[in-house]
Amino acid sequence: MTKVLMKGNEALAEGALLAGCRAFFGYPITPSSEIAEYMARKMPKMGRTFLQAESELAAINMVYGAAATGNRVMTASSGPGISLKQEGISFLAEAELPSLIVNISRGGPGLGGIQPAQSDYFQATRGGGHGDYHIIVLAPSGVQEMMDFAMQGFDLADHYRIPVMIMAEGTLGQMMEPIIVREPVTDLPPKPWATTGCKGRKPNIINTLHLSPEFLEERNLHLQHKYKLIQEREAKAETFMVEDADLVVAAFGLMSRIAKRAVMDARQKGIKVGLIRPVTLWPFPEKAFQEAAEHVSKFLSVEISMGQMVEDIRLAVNGRVPVEFYGRIGLIPNPEEITRQIMKIAQQEGWV
């Protein structure tokens, strides 16, 4: 099959269309804008809806309304825009509306810059809005996964009735790789809860205001039960040369591919080092780290941030093994500097 050379943003947009996304609501922001542009070019011709909203707040609330009708819908933005969407995401989580939210992330805080970053990790995994909620967060590492995760994201969203976020560094949105374009999804799951007109049945009500304290608690317990299920079933990580490793590097997204280069370089230098790449950022794949903690003497978290995922690794291993951190922001750490960090640890530990 002939491959197509796609930008990450284009692949993600095409993946969403293949998954049956009926409507896109968004407001452009670098480095995510190509998603909106791709949708604007394609959706009207397919009889679907592309709408440039007047703001990010409007866009996320349009997602709320359209998702309530049972259609597959999405929005995309970058850090500052995702911050604006947080109220809406909290509402989507409580109303249990399946939806896809994409963060092609750039460096903050504030307006920050438009260079790639992973510093929205806390916001994505802790739930940046109010209340006790989580969303599923997927971190693709290449352009093919931008397409595949968009499709899987909609499936997970429908299955668990939960907003799903795809978070990718700006570079992954902008860079091109050859990929296989998947087959379109034709069979979508039924959504008996959706507000589709109540002729002949009881009305479906989608609402997040619960004034009865008992009912509010019941809703929260229901959500927590669902999150526990998702944690048990959906946490996903990839491991590379971890079995005999003394040191395990952890990195997600595009960063994990750069880190893998460094791991291979360090192996050549005789260091027993491996890699864990969390594929889901929430739920965090704790098991992969707990299993590795049985035999490694150190973890090294490499991030395009000032250190965020490193906290989840520390929580996962709960003090059994020290977890170090190396990160930059504005610039992506290159394989050589990660290798230097690995060698530094190797010297401290007396492996070389």
Place this chain on the structure above:
Amino acid sequence: MGSINIFAGGYGSGKTELALNFAINSDSQGQDVVLADLDLVNPYFVSRQNQTELKAHHVKLLAPSLKLSFGDVPQLPPKLLAEVQRENQLLIDVAGDDTGGLVIGYLHRYLQQRDPVNLWLVINPYRPFAQNLYDIKESVKQFEDAARLPFTGIISNPHLAEETTADVIRSGHQQVLEYAEALQLKVGYLTVREDFYEQLKPEYGSLLKSIKIFTRPAWLQGD
């Protein structure tokens, strides 16, 4: 007043790599070679990231001023109009799609004073929106309407990044030839990565031009 070569086409068709290569390999004939980086969409993978290489080949770079080079605002280099009206060999790398056309439309009346003005349509048929004649024609019309200039030729740039093979180039180029016939435009060059040049030279002769890759991070190549 010297030639102008404008590299236009869809996002990711290869404009920046081509502009860099044409600038560096330019036969200056005693004139200044000026590369204008007019990609005002965003500063990911743009000519201005290769200043050292350009300097080494005595190519003058016109780009958004240093302080603004990572700015997220549409901006053109301040000396652009001066360079367009000077004696030089000017290469222009515009933004993708019709956004690039807007800039050419703005320069339209100054460009008329120059000869020749080569407005190249860069096509990589493995890109989205370059896979059928309908999409190509739509892109061409959008660009020409904004630029107020017709394309004068096509540069065929078929590749699949690290997964490129000689056959990928051959069948992609065949596709571009079909577009060229339908658009009634001449294919001026078939551009290929350096390592395919010797192998394909006997087949394509002087149409073939060897391209060095500048904007791809080393850690992506040979992944």
